[in-house]
Amino acid sequence: MALLQEETLLADMTLNIKKTHSERLMPLVDTLLTESGTGRADLGGVAVSAGPGSFTGLRIGVATARGLAQGLGIPAVPVCTLQALAETVPTPGTLVCPLLDARRSQVYTALYRRGWEEPFSLNSLVEPKAMSLAELTANLKAYEEPVVFTGEGLQSYSVVLKEALGKHAILPAAPFRLCRAAMVALCGRALLAANPEASYLELLPSYLRRPEAERKAAEKHYEA
Numbered sequence: 001m002a003l004l005q006e007e008t009l010l011a012d013m014t015l016n017i018k019k020t021h022s023e024r025l026m027p028l029v030d031t032l033l034t035e036s037g038t039g040r041a042d043l044g045g046v047a048v049s050a051g052p053g054s055f056t057g058l059r060i061g062v063a064t065a066r067g068l069a070q071g072l073g074i075p076a077v078p079v080c081t082l083q084a085l086a087e088t089v090p091t092p093g094t095l096v097c098p099l100l101d102a103r104r105s106q107v108y109t110a111l112y113r114r115g116w117e118e119p120f121s122l123n124s125l126v127e128p129k130a131m132s133l134a135e136l137t138a139n140l141k142a143y144e145e146p147v148v149f150t151g152e153g154l155q156s157y158s159v160v161l162k163e164a165l166g167k168h169a170i171l172p173a174a175p176f177r178l179c180r181a182a183m184v185a186l187c188g189r190a191l192l193a194a195n196p197e198a199s200y201l202e203l204l205p206s207y208l209r210r211p212e213a214e215r216k217a218a219e220k221h222y223e224a
Contacts, residue, residue: 001028002181003036004189011036012182021060029068043074045198047188049179050078051206052108052128053100058205069200076200077191079184082110082128085151087183088176092116095125095143097136099153106130107153108208111140130208133157137164146170150177 002012011032015024033040048065051058062078069076085098092114100108111126126139140147141164148170149161154177161169192198 001032002185003032003038004182004185009182009185010038012180014178014181016178021057025060025064029064040068040072043068043072045069045074045188045192045196046076046200047079047184047191048076048203049081049084049181049184050203051081052102052130052208053081055205055207058207062203062205066200066203069203075192075196075198076203077188077195077198078203078206079187079191080110080128080206081179082108082151083112083122084183084187085177085179086110086112086122087186088150088180089114089148090120091148092120095140095145095147096122097140097147097149099149099151099157101153101156102130102209106132107136107157109136109153111147128206128208133160137161140165140168144168148172151179152177 003010013028013032015028032038046065046069048061049058050062065076068074081100082098085100086096089096093116094114096112096114098110098112102108108128108130109126110124110128112122112124115121115123137160146168147165150172154161154171155174158171161171
């Protein structure tokens with residue numbers, strides 16, 4: 001999690017561990033505020049990585065953001081996890097492809113190009129979606145240029161990407177693949193500036209596809 005004041009990053013905390021998010025999240029919020037000398041009443045808005053990703057993790061994160069926004073009476077906005085991942089690649093003109101493991105032989109992905117001129121914004125070329133790795137690599141080959149990949153999906157698919165794209169697959173070291181809270185805050189600041197009255201009631205997870213339990217329930221209903 002991170003805390004921004006205008007363009008100044010006051011605090012940024014990252015834990016890449018498998019402990020239960022629900023048990024650690026609120027204590028970390030308190031730590032972040034305490035260490036940065038910030039009171040809850042000082043907060044002007046909340047941004048949360050709203051997906052795609054782990055269904056359970058998204059629900060916990062979004063529910064926490066909604067609770068904070070409702071309790072403090074401040075706006076709240078959802079940030080696309082894939083965009084936040086792509087924001088970590090600053091080089092102008094670069095093709096950036098964030099990647100998350102979606103299971104069931106699919107990945108969550110999108111494609112962006114960093115602008116050549118200030119403010120060097122990300123331009124969306126392929127909207128966030130779930131697709132097979134074969135479909136993704138086939139689409140990327142058509143660009144015939146280097147692609148910088150990021151995201152935790154690289155842990156599972158780095159070898160496949162290298163085999164499919166060769167020298168055009170640029171794979172950063174593991175610490176640069178994580179979704180950084182500071183990038184979520186940066187994206188959220190822009191969203192809040194565009195919609196300062198954003199309500200927590202409109203803050204929902206973005207799954208990109210139905211949770212497994214819902215999919216199986218629908219299949220059973222159809223079979224019945």
